[in-house]
Amino acid sequence: MDFDPTIHPAYARIDLAAIRHNVGVLRARAGSAALMAVVKADACGHGLVPVARAAVAGGADWLGTAQLGEALQLRAACLKVPLLTWLHAPGADYAPAVAADIDLGVSAPWGLAEVVRAAAATGRTARVQLKVDTGLARNGAYALGGGRTDYADLVDRAAAAQAEGSVEVVGVFTHFAYADAPTHPSVRSQQEAFADAVALAERAGLALQVRHMSNSAATLTTPDAAWDMVRPGLAVYGLSPVPDLGNSADFDLVPAMTAVARVATLKRVPAGQGVSYGHTFTTTAPTTLADVPVGYADGIPRHVSNAASVWLGGAQRPIAGRVCMDQIVIDAGDAEVACGDEVVLFGPGTGGEPTAQDWAEAAGTINYEIVTRFGPRVPRVYVGGEGSGE
Incomplete structure (x- = not known):
């Protein structure tokens, strides 16, 4: 699927060079x-x-x-x-x-x-x-x-x-x-x-x-x-099937998927503000809330509500409140963020961002499910190989 940022608020970046690397590592193991x-x-x-x-x-x-x-x-x-x-x-x-x-x-x-x-x-x-x-x-x-x-x-x-x-x-x-x-x-x-x-x-x-x-x-x-x-x-996709025994890096595997979205709305709210359906999260101090237009219809597990974090504004920020069908809310604290800023949901973890394994642990599931869930509303953008333009 072609990625048009004017109509798709989120995408998954797939590193084909990582796929090739992982296959090479596994061949050596075989x-x-x-x-x-x-x-x-x-x-x-x-x-x-x-x-x-x-x-x-x-x-x-x-x-x-x-x-x-x-x-x-x-x-x-x-x-x-x-x-x-x-x-x-x-x-x-x-x-x-x-x-x-x-x-x-x-x-x-x-x-x-x-x-x-x-x-x-x-x-x-x-x-x-x-x-x-x-x-x-x-x-x-x-x-x-x-x-x-x-x-x-x-x-x-x-x-x-x-x-x-x-x-x-x-x-x-x-x-x-x-x-x-x-x-x-x-x-x-x-x-x-x-x-x-x-x-x-x-x-x-x-x-x-x-x-x-x-x-x-x-x-x-x-x-x-x-x-x-x-x-x-x-x-092959760079995720560890035995996270109790070693993470991706321990096995020289490189996670190939980075899930990315963008901030749509920002608002400054006072302490005591309930967030998202059912107000399962309440702010404890004045903070900035960032609305991100991606939700469980796109593949975000509802179980990461109040449990997982994303990378925004140079740090990991928590998902605040329930994951909705089409959007999540991020507690950005006092960070300087702007509408349109990139939000990394998860990735290899080398830049400080959460990993698919982090999300799996937050959701009480396995990393297989995290990467497989993303549906057709989330285009795949390929880098590092054929079809990537590189």
């Missing part, structure tokens, strides 16, 4: 394993296609998306690297993805059957990767418990479909439940369950090209889980 940059959810709010291009320029071997539409957008943008998409509902049209050489994650027999039909419709062999649930109890064919498992049934069906020539099973993958707590016993138990799942697939005659389970947290903290490929997402 050792001999390939690296898939996961760009699902519009690249965690950073912009699907520009970020994907930057990630590939930084050394990503693969790209990953949750949804079919995201994967097809990447192919339409002429990104030709190997590409996996894995989270689908019954009735999805797989034919365009098969035709575009997109790997399809399959978690259940119905998904395999629909991919087989799409292969027949296109006259091509579909590339399939089997998703195995090793303990997260979410997406994937369940591989735990006694007796015949859902995953074993899926492997047999996939082997039969491959023998018929409709699919080629090229991978098996899973997802950690506790990768952000690398000493948790489930991390080891999932690695062992995944090894069993891989062995089962290989005994069924499936010649796997890629076996993968490491997300951002595991890429940074559990190197023995790398297998053939790692799948970092959040860390």
Whole structure:
């Protein structure tokens, strides 16, 4: 989206050089394993296609998306690297993805059957990767418990479909439940369950090209889980997936998003003035209030009301009162500020501004949610690479 400051009071500045740097750092962490940059959810709010291009320029071997539409957008943008998409509902049209050489994650027999039909419709062999649930109890064919498992049934069906020539099973993958707590016993138990799942697939005659389970947290903290490929997402954007163990700088990651708005209205108020809906904040001394036209409709969490700060007038200033649909109020104290002044909501933190992690802690959530929330009313402006004008 083009940014016109006359009609957009806020924007998110995305540093593509930071994306390339982060991918390089993660590649080094991955050792001999390939690296898939996961760009699902519009690249965690950073912009699907520009970020994907930057990630590939930084050394990503693969790209990953949750949804079919995201994967097809990447192919339409002429990104030709190997590409996996894995989270689908019954009735999805797989034919365009098969035709575009997109790997399809399959978690259940119905998904395999629909991919087989799409292969027949296109006259091509579909590339399939089997998703195995090793303990997260979410997406994937369940591989735990006694007796015949859902995953074993899926492997047999996939082997039969491959023998018929409709699919080629090229991978098996899973997802950690506790990768952000690398000493948790489930991390080891999932690695062992995944090894069993891989062995089962290989005994069924499936010649796997890629076996993968490491997300951002595991890429940074559990190197023995790398297998053939790692799948970092959040860390590509420069945010720490394990803030209890280290911040972005500790892992040599550079946060790529800086959220910026501008002051619309200023007013001097006395002590005792209630601010915003419900007067949940009351001034304790004469102060200047700055109204900023960005709110929860744009992605500002309502839970940062009276809890988070922004950078304004050379210092961090608190959000005063409730976050509204379209605006927030900042207590600027006695600072010299003017209408139109820039307000940095959060950024890398190198200039003193709050970070996405600071906002996450204020809102009682995770930094993933902070950057992903920003919607279409907040244009993305790219610097440091293609499309930035630099």
